[in-house]
Amino acid sequence: MKRNKPKYKQIIDAAVIVIAENGYHNAQVSKIAKQAGVADGTIYLYFKNKEDVLISLFQEKMGQFVEKIEEEIAGKQRASEKLYMLVEKHFALLAEDHHLAKVTQLELRQSNKDLRLKINEVLKGYLQVVESILQTGIETNEFHKDLDVRLAKQMIFGTIDETVTTWVMNDHRYNLIELSPKVHHLLIHGCGGSQPS
Amino acid sequence: MKRNKPKYKQIIDAAVIVIAENGYHNAQVSKIAKQAGVADGTIYLYFKNKEDVLISLFQEKMGQFVEKIEEEIAGKQRASEKLYMLVEKHFALLAEDHHLAKVTQLELRQSNKDLRLKINEVLKGYLQVVESILQTGIETNEFHKDLDVRLAKQMIFGTIDETVTTWVMNDHRYNLIELSPKVHHLLIHGCGGSQPS
Amino acid sequence: MKRNKPKYKQIIDAAVIVIAENGYHNAQVSKIAKQAGVADGTIYLYFKNKEDVLISLFQEKMGQFVEKIEEEIAGKQRASEKLYMLVEKHFALLAEDHHLAKVTQLELRQSNKDLRLKINEVLKGYLQVVESILQTGIETNEFHKDLDVRLAKQMIFGTIDETVTTWVMNDHRYNLIELSPKVHHLLIHGCGGSQPS
Amino acid sequence: MKRNKPKYKQIIDAAVIVIAENGYHNAQVSKIAKQAGVADGTIYLYFKNKEDVLISLFQEKMGQFVEKIEEEIAGKQRASEKLYMLVEKHFALLAEDHHLAKVTQLELRQSNKDLRLKINEVLKGYLQVVESILQTGIETNEFHKDLDVRLAKQMIFGTIDETVTTWVMNDHRYNLIELSPKVHHLLIHGCGGSQPS
DNA sequence: AATGAATGAGGGTTCATTCAT
DNA sequence: GATGAATGAACCCTCATTCAT
Missing domain, CATH: 1.10.357.10 (Tetracycline Repressor, domain 2)
Structure with a gap:
């Protein structure tokens, strides 16, 4: 179950921070990935899309x-x-x-x-x-x-x-x-x- | 005062219709212009931007x-x-x-x-x-x-x-x-x- | 009719050159636009897509x-x-x-x-x-x-x-x-x- | 000689099937690996690249x-x-x-x-x-x-x-x-x- | 005033390849 | 040998805005 892997939560927490700091429309996937400390593509291993x-x-x-x-x-x-x-x-x-x-x-x-x-x-x-x-x-x-x-x-x-x-x-x-x-x-x-x- | 010119209200009413029917993210300026019966550029004579x-x-x-x-x-x-x-x-x-x-x-x-x-x-x-x-x-x-x-x-x-x-x-x-x-x-x-x- | 406008032919001729010189898989839309002397977006005024x-x-x-x-x-x-x-x-x-x-x-x-x-x-x-x-x-x-x-x-x-x-x-x-x-x-x-x- | 190992032929036969059924542009390495019953990385033990x-x-x-x-x-x-x-x-x-x-x-x-x-x-x-x-x-x-x-x-x-x-x-x-x-x-x-x- | 053709910046997503285990 | 999770470069297209007519 992906939900229990550490990166799943890492990415979600990164998304909260990025969206809060940049706003919804400036929360690019690449920013979330960077904040989460993973590669852009890694996000798509845990989530279907943005x-x-x-x-x-x-x-x-x-x-x-x-x-x-x-x-x-x-x-x-x-x-x-x-x-x-x-x-x-x-x-x-x-x-x-x-x-x-x-x-x-x-x-x-x-x-x-x-x-x-x-x-x-x-x-x-x-x-x-x-x-x-x-x-x-x-x-x-x-x-x-x-x-x-x-x-x-x-x-x-x-x-x-x-x-x-x-x-x-x-x-x-x-x-x-x-x-x-x-x-x-x-x-x-x-x-x-x-x-x- | 631009607010009193007919096209001002025309464009706003067109915007309501276009947004209601297409949704916010599908309400392009060109659609609003078309619905209002004016050219795209005309909108910028009455409004600073979208x-x-x-x-x-x-x-x-x-x-x-x-x-x-x-x-x-x-x-x-x-x-x-x-x-x-x-x-x-x-x-x-x-x-x-x-x-x-x-x-x-x-x-x-x-x-x-x-x-x-x-x-x-x-x-x-x-x-x-x-x-x-x-x-x-x-x-x-x-x-x-x-x-x-x-x-x-x-x-x-x-x-x-x-x-x-x-x-x-x-x-x-x-x-x-x-x-x-x-x-x-x-x-x-x-x-x-x-x-x- | 778009086919008769000069830019239509311009873009097609540019595509021939770009594809010939760069190969099909390296013929990006932006390259074709540049070769044709138009903006990227202009291509989409004359063609549905690439x-x-x-x-x-x-x-x-x-x-x-x-x-x-x-x-x-x-x-x-x-x-x-x-x-x-x-x-x-x-x-x-x-x-x-x-x-x-x-x-x-x-x-x-x-x-x-x-x-x-x-x-x-x-x-x-x-x-x-x-x-x-x-x-x-x-x-x-x-x-x-x-x-x-x-x-x-x-x-x-x-x-x-x-x-x-x-x-x-x-x-x-x-x-x-x-x-x-x-x-x-x-x-x-x-x-x-x-x-x- | 790798050509004679069973996985070599396995992978090639898998490629034929995957390409035939999905088309060239939808024949990802991972699909070929799956069809061949090996891991993605294994393909690179038998072939230089795709x-x-x-x-x-x-x-x-x-x-x-x-x-x-x-x-x-x-x-x-x-x-x-x-x-x-x-x-x-x-x-x-x-x-x-x-x-x-x-x-x-x-x-x-x-x-x-x-x-x-x-x-x-x-x-x-x-x-x-x-x-x-x-x-x-x-x-x-x-x-x-x-x-x-x-x-x-x-x-x-x-x-x-x-x-x-x-x-x-x-x-x-x-x-x-x-x-x-x-x-x-x-x-x-x-x-x-x-x-x- | 009005037009509408032209502009061009910006981003989600895929997938071949790597490498730690 | 075998694995498969992780990587990250690369690109088509949209659409708000401009400006010559």
Whole structure:
């Protein structure tokens, strides 16, 4: 299995760095190879083509992402707590790897639609985690029983994603993780939820 | 002012159509020119370069977008109502122009980071509308007085945007406008906001 | 019609020279462009791709070839005379353009099979001329009435072609045209045809 | 001597199959190695480089070719009979090995000029057989005493070669061997040789 | 103002060959 | 002898932009 060979990960890590530092459209295969310390052709021993490097990058990184978040929320009982851990861990994982944050939030979105559709496939794993939290919350009566799960998923993902993107666009100038409580509160209560109507 | 000459708008409308039908990476200047019924070189009489066409496209369309939304919410007193109109109008404007929806949600995001930064500039106008709604809500006590306006803005925009993108990705298969009440409810009350705590 | 524009012919003539001097596999598009005095991209305004340049080269040159031979044989009555003119003109046309001779006899045959099949299409025009000579000869009783026209065609073309190829392989060291009478005699009488059996 | 080791022939036979089935330009060294059941590097223990494989292929196969034809014609007295056997055996040997026919008539001609010059060297053995037949014929008065042997050789080889190539190009759709008498007749008598002049 | 023919820089990918094991 | 992972040079084509008319 190529995924377990050292060069496979070497190349993916090199791709993250090169894309973060040069931008998606200036991340030539030859640059990635150089950064990885291999010959250009070697990349094609591990990946079908350049697109495959990018998809694999996303799968690899997002896979770990989902795993780590799942570990984190497994220990929590309440949906609200689970959601909190999701937000915090999501922020933490990207805050600790600025290169990766830039690549996933800005650069990889410049890819063509086909690649983006494949990326969306990968995102489904993440969205399933969100969905299971929502289901839990409904079962425990933390959340409305007629909450529209699909839309709530979109709100949660859209909010987290937009928050991270804004943070990256501002060159990581502020502490992302510290935003977790407020973001969590917004997701649970909305803009005016705790107000008497 | 070139913006008022007929060919200026002709070219922008042609760009929307060409990008929607061919995708960002297959929207060559020559195709746009042909669709607009002008010569390739003519485009450079009205725009500095291709990027300028895209930025102008976004400015022009988003400008109208903001104007229309502002008209819509001007008549409303309560922030909650204003927010509802924002969501509904946002959805309505994109639902009535599938080409434009595809272009803004999918295709234009494939542009390079510089272009995206400029697009973000344009988005500021939109975000200011959101901000003024939030300010109104805080003043009228509809929203928490210590609501984090910046984050709430990101939630609102992130949620709306993600909802539209998902709709476009699903080939406009369902009715976007009908989602307005639920999305509005989520934004105001969050996932669990109306539950007793 | 692109075929009549000066650059069309310029590029084809440049291709003949570049291929003759560098060989098929060292005839890069950029070299052809340079020789033609145009930019690389200009070639793609007149030809679909590199293969199209080569096919067009063959069509153009072979087309003239067939035309000139047809003119030449039109004035002759007897099939034998026609055949003589075919051989002599074929030899003469290639003898007067060593570059073209090298390209058609050696270099263009290195192309891939698809290109070669298309070249064969072009050759059909030539073979039809040969066939009409043979038909004439059969009608006038110069040739056997049960001569196998298809095979005779292959003999005539194969012999002429092999003779020219050998001449090119020997770096045009001897006079090709002077071989015409002997080759003609061989084609009419064979190795032992004029001998009593 | 490497020529006698089993892998030497294994590799050559693998090359014939791979070239016939994939075409010259898709016959990578790695494919040949795989077909031969050896590692890529092993090929370089038996051959200097890829070109050497092809030349050796031609030498090996054409060597057998010439041997078999020589055996065949040794028993014949008359030049005409010898020529008949040459044609028939040539056709027969290629008709019984479609792969080899495709490789020698179509694929190997796509090689570069240097390789083709070396192939021509190999062909000299064949041409010497033809020449000896012609000399015999002249001595026995079957053929004209002032027959141009060099040109006659080219006619004979050119005609046979063109006939086989046409047959291969037509996907071996008809019986090649049955053409022997007619081809032989053409070579001896030409198109009109048996007619009174 | 409008045209559109011409420009030319730039990069993903293949594959013959090597060499450490 | 045999292996096969690694190498890295080489090239066709696209398309944003220009400028003579």
